[in-house]
Amino acid sequence: MTKSDRQRPGYNTQDSYTDQPEKIAGQKTRKAVEQARKAAKEAQRSAREAKEAAGQAKAAVEHVKVDRYLQDIANAFSNQDYDGAVHKATEALSAEPQNMVLPFVYSQALFARQQYSKAAGVLRKVMAKVDVEQQGVFYSLGFYPDKTVLNRQIEILTEAVSADSDNASLQLVLGYQLLGVGKYDQALEALKVARKDYVNKEAAEVLMQVLEKARQQSDQ
DSSP: OOHHHHTSTTOOGGGOTTTHHHHHHHHHHHHHHHHHHHHHHHHHHHHHHHHHHHHHHHHHHHHHHHHHHHHHHHHHHHTTOHHHHHHHHHHHHHHOTTOSSHHHHHHHHHHHTTOHHHHHHHHHHHHHHOOTTTTOOOOOGGGOSSHHHHHHHHHHHHHHHHHSTTOHHHHHHHHHHHHHTTOHHHHHHHHHHHHTSTTTHHHHHHHHHHHHHHHHHHHO
């Protein structure tokens, strides 16, 4: 390159051939950085998707396990094997302690076994944990192929309540059972009695809220 070329108008001495390798290297570096950032974002997204997929797979497995337990419990109810139903429900709860359906099922099995105090205790615990707006309240009506069996069990509990009307735990279980079969007026009376006892107060009040909502829906 001649001296006259460098002095030619419009010629930029900073763009000389000696500067070109540095510019090219800088461009390559920026490109490499951009590619690295893009790869990092892709890796993060892939990791997040993998984690979500793993979570979904785990939830699916747990759902299948719970379904199997529920089927075993349903079979026990069908055979009126309430000892077996209590045993299976206990086993299910030990395996899936975070499941919010199983405690209701366990309470129902205890009720069917006429272990009312234990049934009330399970109800109190689950009603303190469950979000009734999001998760609702579970009733085990489907475990009774013959509804006359359930009705007879409720009658037996009603007789026990008549003999011990101040027993708030009995009233709590009775209120829950009557609520499940849609006898709202009778359920409300039982729950009002249960609410007077500080041990059962919280569970009774939550069930009364559920009852009021169910009644409003039935009136629509």
